[in-house]
């Protein structure tokens with residue numbers, strides 16, 4: 123043992139800290155050296171020579187550190203010199219001093235009651251809350267995996283790509299999981315492009331679908347070679363000018379007469395998103411003028427659809443449009459796959475829709491005489507059920523015939539109930555016994571900051587924890603902290619029962635959204 127490292131006696135309570143110093147540091151230091159070297163070799167120097175020089179410096183630094191400690195930093199940096207610029211750059215841009223929190227957070231055990239299969243139970247969740255406070259979003263890696271696999275396995279067609287819709291939950295840990303599962307991503311901003319690339323997705327894994335793109339964004343997408351679905355004739359014109367001879371996709375405007383049950387958001391009747399069929403000839407003409415190929419057709423009907431019928435209609439319409447584009451490589455059915463708010467509602471029929479989309483894609487491939495790739499872009503159905511927002515009861519108020527619970531999360535932490543009237547199950551963690559009827563609201567000055575009304579819950583009191591279910595999608599990404607509050611933290615619970623806080627807004631120096639992305 124002592125031939126490869128020294129043996130040390132360390133106090134048991136700090137075993138984790140010492141372990142990561144000993145076992146993770148070679149990789150972390152190497153990653154730093156690798157990045158540093160890459161930044162230099164980009165300037166065209168000989169990589170082999172650069173490597174030799176930096177390795178020499180590494181050996182010498184180790185000796186100097188042993189002998190003189192960290193005063194080496196000041197000794198090497200002359201006043202106003204370039205080394206100081208480098209040291210300042212590193213300390214200002216990389217939160218190195220938070221590294222141990224990252225590593226230790228990941229190593230901490232949730233103390234599972236192991237039953238052969240990991241489940242998050244009330245005791246586990248209270249441990250997590252004790253450590254991280256409330257309001258707190260908790261995501262379960264297992265559930266993301268289960269959902270993702272259910273979706274991908276429901277499509278029998280071989281040549282398929284599941285592009286997770288990043289806007290639903292753009293936390294880097296969620297994205298890393300999607301990457302691990304072999305997923306692709308659908309993004310809708312340049313900011314998301316930078317984010318997914320940072321997480322490790324390559325340009326070929328990305329599909330960009332948005333609206334109102336300016337030339338600068340289009341230029342960046344062209345530079346990166348990212349597949350893009352354009353929303354208007356004007357965008358097509360700008361794109362073709364920038365990328366003559368290139369490929370692009372179009373998002374079609376959905377047929378307006380597809381019936382959606384009342385209450386659905388984003389009905390095609392109220393939407394001008396996408397290119398209407400009457401404009402196809404114009405789009406084709408522009409593409410032809412610039413030697414471009416229209417290689418993808420994309421259709422998105424509406425959000426959170428529980429009954430497959432409207433999606434069958436929209437996919438039929440997509441096919442009718444697709445047959446007008448002979449160069450197609452991809453047919454993109456978008457998403458809209460619903461997640462029931464109530465436990466009593468039936469789940470979305472993925473098997474049925476997967477079969478149907480497969481059949482349509484096969485027919486299109488036969489029609490075109492080559493294999494077209496099937497794409498979908500699920501967001502909500504991948505992450506909604508994986509997330510729960512935990513909030514603390516701050517007061518219980520007696521009203522006529524019912525009681526009102528205030529909690530430390532509301533519109534600013536989870537706006538869906540107030541914006542869309544969305545129903546989310548609410549439970550009192552660890553509480554049983556006789557129930558009472560409660561309205562549940564955020565403890566803010568807003569008059570109608572309700573998360574749920576007339577809910578039956580076991581009797582609760584100040585300090586109890588409420589769980590707002592199915593909040594993994596369109597949760598933290600829509601949170602604003604309004605009025606005047608900090609945003610909730612987020613924790614990922616991994617399949618092995620460990621957990622990690624993936625952001626603490628309260629500790630982050632700035633509330634800029636980008637700081638969520640590590």
Ligand SMILES: Cc1ncc(COP(=O)(O)O)c(C=O)c1O
Nearest residue numbers: 287425426457458499500501502
């Ligand atoms: C183009 C596009 N793709 C995917 C999604 C994700 O949809 P969902 O959350 O319904 O799965 C959306 C949501 O608005 C979208 O506009």
